Amino acid sequence: MRVLVTGGAGYIGSNLVDRLVRDGHDVAVLDDLSTGSEQNLRDVRPRIELVVGTILDEPTVRGMVKDADLVYHLAAAVGVMNIVREPLQSIITNARGTEIVLDSCASAGTRVLVASTSEIYGKTTKMPMSEDDDRVLGSTTVSRWSYSTAKALDEHLALEHSRNGLPVSIVRYFNSYGPRIDERGYGSVVANFLRQALAGEPITLHGDGSQTRCFTFVDDTVEGTVRAATMDAALGSVFNVGNDSEITVAELAALVKRVTGSDSNVVSVSYESRYGARFEDTRRRVPDLTRAASVLGYRPSVALEDGLRRTLEWWRQEHR
């Protein structure tokens, strides 16, 4: 198949591109390299087409979609830091950019997968988070919520296109980590802890570290993505793609220390010092994987300690 991956030079995107090339597909990538890099694609570079450009450039998107049999739409302004620092550009990329990708797919009749996020659920306290749950968000005066809102608009657009006949499916990722994680991006907590542990610097918890997360190794993220993008049963639906094993951020710090053999101290810093006043964090975030398991046959297969060791191996090679 001829496959287009928007955001294919990013962390998840490049791991997906590796997998698609391995599976024998003909892959094109559209990426503006704002947070992604050509370096992420170096293993497959001669075998793929890379267009450096933005999803906001409609003629380029239309042209590339026209040539594709399937589109993975992952390009987005990602990462809480990016969103808080550049909220306006992030909203435009995540809302208008996806609108352009979906319109182009609708015109060409091309199947598309939209990458969404666990941030959709906001600060709900209902656990585990199921795809049809209510969203619980903070005020529009808190920039962080614009990411959740823009991604929710993307989902609404995708689902309405689906009702109009476009073959589309949606995945909501939960904290993915693995080779190519970037400290500026989503994997930031794992990337930060690894860097700090390996440098012998203090490992910094935001708040007291009692907030929990469920970390998903990137191979599992990619597996769920491919299944949702290609199975007929996935059409018109939204799927949590993650790992449901929950850990506090303080426990993650201890595990990173163990895996790296580091003797760094673990210290607590305030959210305000990193993200500014009025930052709001979510206490827990656990995916309900019932739908992904029953419809897609998806089950995460890499345990956190194993995934951290594999990430560390990559990290050491990369930072030699």
Ligand SMILES: NC(=O)c1ccc[n+]([C@@H]2O[C@H](COP(=O)([O-])OP(=O)(O)OC[C@H]3O[C@@H](n4cnc5c(N)ncnc54)[C@H](O)[C@@H]3O)[C@@H](O)[C@H]2O)c1
């Ligand atoms: N990593 C996670 O845990 C996670 C969690 C939830 C959702 N997501 C979603 O997964 C997708 C991939 O995220 P990631 O973690 O790999 O982040 P990433 O920043 O590594 O990937 C995003 C890619 O999109 C590119 N991009 C940004 N704006 C663009 C534009 N206007 N035009 C073309 N390309 C553009 C970037 O250069 C980058 O390569 C995103 O849609 C993100 O919202 C990721």
